[in-house]
Amino acid sequence: MQKLFVLDVTPSCCRIVCQGEWTHAFVSSVLGAKAWGEVKQKAVFDFSQVLSMDTAGALAWLRIKKELEVRGVSVEKVGIPKKMEKLISLCQTHSRHSLKTTPPSFGFSEGFVVLGKQTEVLWRAFLSFVSFAGGAMYALLKTLTKPHKIRFRATLYHLEQSGLNALPIIIITALLIGVVIAYQGAVQLEKFGANIFIVEMVGIAATRELAPMIVAIVIAGRSASAFAAQIGVMKITDEVDAMKTMGFGPWEFLVLPRVVALVVAMPLLVLLGDGVAIFGGMLVARGELGISFVEFIDRFQETVALKHIVIGLVKAPIFGIIIALIGCYRGFQISSSTESVGKYTTISVVNAIFWVIAFNALFSVLLTELGI
Amino acid sequence: MMVVVDNVVTAFGSHVVHNGVSLHVNKGEIFGLLGGSGSGKTVLMREMILLNQPRSGRIEVLGRSLATLDEAAKQALRLQWGVLFQFGALFSSLTVLENVMIPLQEYTALPRGFIEEMARMKLKMVGLPEHAASLWPSELSGGMKKRAGLARALALDPKLLFLDEPTSGLDPASARGFDTLILELRELLGITIVMVTHDKDTIRDVLDRFVILGEGKVQAQGSYTELMGTHSELMKRFME
Numbered sequence: 072m073q074k075l076f077v078l079d080v081t082p083s084c085c086r087i088v089c090q091g092e093w094t095h096a097f098v099s100s101v102l103g104a105k106a107w108g109e110v111k112q113k114a115v116f117d118f119s120q121v122l123s124m125d126t127a128g129a130l131a132w133l134r135i136k137k138e139l140e141v142r143g144v145s146v147e148k149v150g151i152p153k154k155m156e157k158l159i160s161l162c163q164t165h166s167r168h169s170l171k172t173t174p175p176s177f178g179f180s181e182g183f184v185v186l187g188k189q190t191e192v193l194w195r196a197f198l199s200f201v202s203f204a205g206g207a208m209y210a211l212l213k214t215l216t217k218p219h220k221i222r223f224r225a226t227l228y229h230l231e232q233s234g235l236n237a238l239p240i241i242i243i244t245a246l247l248i249g250v251v252i253a254y255q256g257a258v259q260l261e262k263f264g265a266n267i268f269i270v271e272m273v274g275i276a277a278t279r280e281l282a283p284m285i286v287a288i289v290i291a292g293r294s295a296s297a298f299a300a301q302i303g304v305m306k307i308t309d310e311v312d313a314m315k316t317m318g319f320g321p322w323e324f325l326v327l328p329r330v331v332a333l334v335v336a337m338p339l340l341v342l343l344g345d346g347v348a349i350f351g352g353m354l355v356a357r358g359e360l361g362i363s364f365v366e367f368i369d370r371f372q373e374t375v376a377l378k379h380i381v382i383g384l385v386k387a388p389i390f391g392i393i394i395a396l397i398g399c400y401r402g403f404q405i406s407s408s409t410e411s412v413g414k415y416t417t418i419s420v421v422n423a424i425f426w427v428i429a430f431n432a433l434f435s436v437l438l439t440e441l442g443i
Numbered sequence: 444m445m446v447v448v449d450n451v452v453t454a455f456g457s458h459v460v461h462n463g464v465s466l467h468v469n470k471g472e473i474f475g476l477l478g479g480s481g482s483g484k485t486v487l488m489r490e491m492i493l494l495n496q497p498r499s500g501r502i503e504v505l506g507r508s509l510a511t512l513d514e515a516a517k518q519a520l521r522l523q524w525g526v527l528f529q530f531g532a533l534f535s536s537l538t539v540l541e542n543v544m545i546p547l548q549e550y551t552a553l554p555r556g557f558i559e560e561m562a563r564m565k566l567k568m569v570g571l572p573e574h575a576a577s578l579w580p581s582e583l584s585g586g587m588k589k590r591a592g593l594a595r596a597l598a599l600d601p602k603l604l605f606l607d608e609p610t611s612g613l614d615p616a617s618a619r620g621f622d623t624l625i626l627e628l629r630e631l632l633g634i635t636i637v638m639v640t641h642d643k644d645t646i647r648d649v650l651d652r653f654v655i656l657g658e659g660k661v662q663a664q665g666s667y668t669e670l671m672g673t674h675s676e677l678m679k680r681f682m683e
Contacts, residue, residue, distance in 0.1 A: 095561075095599060099552040125600035125632065126568075127553065130561055158631050165567040166560065408535035408581035 073097060078106050085110045090120040093128025101131050107138065114139055119150030129155070129162040203400045207330060210322035225328035226335075233294040233329075234336030238343070240293070244285050245277075245344035249351025252276055257359040266360040270367055273352030274375035282344035283383045284431055287390035290337065291423035295398035298329050299419035302402025303412045311403075326399045333391035341387040345380060378443060386434055390427050397423045444503075445470050445603055445635040446491060451500030453486055460486050461497070462659030468652075473629060473636045475646060475653030477681060482656040484639045485529075485607060491637065492526055492605055493517055505603060522550055524603040525596030529611065531588030533580035539566065539591045540576040546598040565594040570620060586613045589621070597628070604628075606638035610645055618642060622649045643682045655681070 075097060079086040087110075091097065116132070136146045151159075214220045256272045302325055305311050311321055349371070356362040362370075401419035405411045446468040453461040460483035468474040476484040489495040491504055502509045507520055533542045543562035547553060553561070566576055569590040580588060589609060596604060609625070610618035622645055628634050640646065646653065647667055655662045655670075655677060663674040670678050 095547065095551045095553065099554065099557075102554060102557055126564065126597075127547075127551070127561055127600065130564060131557070134557065134560070154631065154633070161568070161627075161631055162564060166564045406581060408579065410536045411581075 075101050076104075076106075078109065080109055084113045084115060086115050086117065088117045088120060089132075090122070092122050093124040093131070095125060095127035098128050098131040102134065107135060110139060110144055112144060114144050114146050116146070116148040117150050118148055118152070118155060121152075121155065124155045124158060126158065126162055129159045130166060132159065133163055133166060200396075200400055203403070204396055206322060207326050207396060207399075210320065210327055211330070214323060214327060220323060221331075222323060222328045225324065226331050229329050229332035230336055232297070233290065233332055234340060237290060237293055237336075237340065240289055241286055241340050241344055242347050244289055245282055245347040246351040248281050248285050249273060249277055249348030250355055252281065252348075253352035253355035254359070257355060261360065266356075266362060267366075267370055269352065269356045269360060269362065270370040271374050273349060273356070274371050275379050277348035277352065278345045278375070278383045279379040280383070280431070280435070282348050283341045283386045283390065284427070286337065286340045286344045286387070287394065287427040287431075288424055290333065290340070290391070291394045291427055292420055294329075294333065295394050295401075295419045295423035296416045298395065298398030299402040299405070299416045300412055302399055303405030303415060306403065306405050307407055307409070307412070321403075326395075329399055330392060330395040333395040334388045335391075337387040337391035338384050341383055345383060382434075382438060382443065386431065389430065393426050393430060394423045397426065444468065445472070445505060446474075446637060447501070447503040448487070448491070449501040449503075451487070451490065451497045451502060453483065453490065453495070453497045459659055461500075461656075463500070464656065464659070464661055466654045466661060466664060468635060468637055470635055471629065471633060472651045473625065473638070473649055475650040476637065476639045476656065477641075477646065477653050478656035478662075479680075483659070484656055487656070488605055488607060488637065488639055492524065493521070522599060523601055524605060525599065525601035526605045527589065527592045527596045527607060527609060529607040530585070531580070531583075531592035533583075533588060533591055533595070535580050537580075538576070539571070539578050539580065539583065542580070542591060543594045543598050546595065550599060562594070562598070565597055566591065569594045569597070569624060586617050589613065593624075600632060602633075602635060604634050604636045606636060606640075608639055608641065610640065610642040619644065625649060641681075646681060 073091040075089060075091045075093060077088045077090070079088065093101075121128075139146050253269060253273050256269055257266075260266055260268055260272070302311070305325070311325070314321055314324055353364055353367045356367055357364065398419045401415040401422065405415045444467050446466075448464060448466045451461050451464045452459070453464075464483075464487065476487060478484045486495055490497050490502055491509075493509060496510075505520060505523055507516065512520065533539070534545070537545065540559070540562050543565050544558050547558045547561060548555070551558070563573070563576060567573065571587060571590050571594070575583065575587060575591070580591070583591060589612075593606075593609070596606075606625075610621050613621060625636060625638075626649060629636060638645075638650075640650075650667065652664070652666050653670075654664045655674070663670050663677055665673070
């Protein structure tokens with residue numbers, strides 16, 4: 072590493088011959104040098120041998136000068152080329168700062184402040200979501216009175232994107248869920264010789280609870296994130312504002328097609344999920360317990376009440392509304408930074424899955440208490 | 444010579460953008476790339492900074508021929524130039540100050556406090572108010588984003604600075620301020636500057652030399668006064 076200065080100390084004066092490249096690649100050695108401690112009373116910097124200097128070099132010198140002056144050393148510079156002199160004075164005028172950043176202190180009482188602020192943030196988020204959901208409902212009612220305003224093409228597009236294109240993943244997950252319940256059930260039921268009860272087990276669990284849940288979770292992962300990201304990017308590129316200024320409501324153009332698409336798609340997907348999950352159960356029942364398909368279906372018709380399937384199908388559009396509203400709502404929260412796209416897309420999925428599970432639990436308790 | 448472009452051909456699919464473009468930029472010069480929309484000014488600049496590759500022809504930057512460089516040489520070259528993108532291209536996950544600090548943190552051994560001081564100085568140099576340092580890029584106006592982007596481009600005191608429409612979207616006073624700043628930087632730091640611009644005041648007052656691109660070729664090359672004489676019709680289109 073090159074040496075950037077040579078100290079020449081005499082009792083009354085310290086002459087510092089600067090040399091080499093005073094640039095950002097090298098000046099760190101100047102800043103940390105212990106030699107500055109030896110400089111007393113008077114320092115004369117000779118710049119005539121400096122090869123080049125950049126802003127880092129200029130600032131480093133200014134910093135050393137300041138340190139020395141604080142200690143009562145008078146500082147002079149000699150032999151400095153005009154350009155460097157100018158550079159130093161440029162750096163000097165721009166390096167004075169009035170703002171001092173003080174790290175915030177954090178104590179016991181500040182904890183309450185944070186708690187209060189967070190509570191308020193949560194409360195406001197809740198209110199704004201309620202008002203968003205209200206806005207969507209209002210827009211829905213309004214368009215129902217003027218059916219020609221319904222965006223059929225956009226709705227069909229989202230039906231395809233969120234419904235049709237989700238079929239493969241829905242089929243695979245539902246089949247696996249059916250297989251897994253039946254498999255675990257088969258081991259236990261075989262111990263009691265109650266093999267045939269596999270039909271009720273798979274039939275009721277899948278249609279009433281598991282198929283709607285699994286479908287909702289898959290759709291939340293696929294579509295809530297997609298909705299949030301699509302709307303968010305539209306917001307960043309000012310598309311949403313352009314719509315508003317042209318008198319197209321974001322509700323009718325962006326939110327309703329997505330909500331309606333999921334409301335329509337979800338029951339259909341759940342119905343498919345029911346069928347596939349039961350088929351998965353049938354496969355295991357035949358393979359592990361020796362129950363033929365015909366036996367399984369006979370028993371299914373006898374023992375699995377229609378209400379279980381209906382309950383599953385009734386929950387589906389509600390899950391659809393939850394997922395679409397949360398996806399869109401989080402999308403509209405995305406602001407001008409690209410980072411917020413990632414943030415709110417993630418939040419939309421987490422929120423959608425949470426609320427689907429929470430509503431499912433609510434239904435479960437409510438319906439069981441009502442004896443349905 | 445800081446930049447040499449020799450007989451460059453660029454095409455996207457069947458669309459030919461450059462069909463044999465040649466130019467050179469001298470040391471210490473402020474050089475302009477002019478031309479109508481779609482004439483390939485920005486593409487040419489992107490080729491100079493290793494973001495795009497020409498189909499054929501040779502580009503030399505700071506004495507190195509770009510086509511033959513390996514990754515290490517490219518990296519070394521990248522540290523010697525600064526680039527200001529049209530909309531600043533600040534990293535949105537970092538504050539303005541951190542945006543300027545990051546090249547210094549990654550590529551120098553300077554202590555953190557000093558880096559912060561340098562970054563604040565650069566921000567002040569480009570004319571940003573002090574409170575802007577702690578803001579996020581999304582909180583800045585278009586002009587402030589450009590200034591912050593310039594501060595970041597200047598972080599490592601580059602020898603060569605590429606500016607993509609530095610004054611577009613700025614109000615006239617800020618645009619002239621930006622021009623003065625560019626002239627001052629060239630004067631004090633000895634930077635060579637290559638810029639894409641449409642701004643007629645910048646063309647007249649700041650550029651030493653420029654080329655006008657059109658129809659895949661260099662239509663004219665020279666200084667403002669020269670071209671006003673020889674290509675007055677062409678110049679009129681830009682200066683109106």
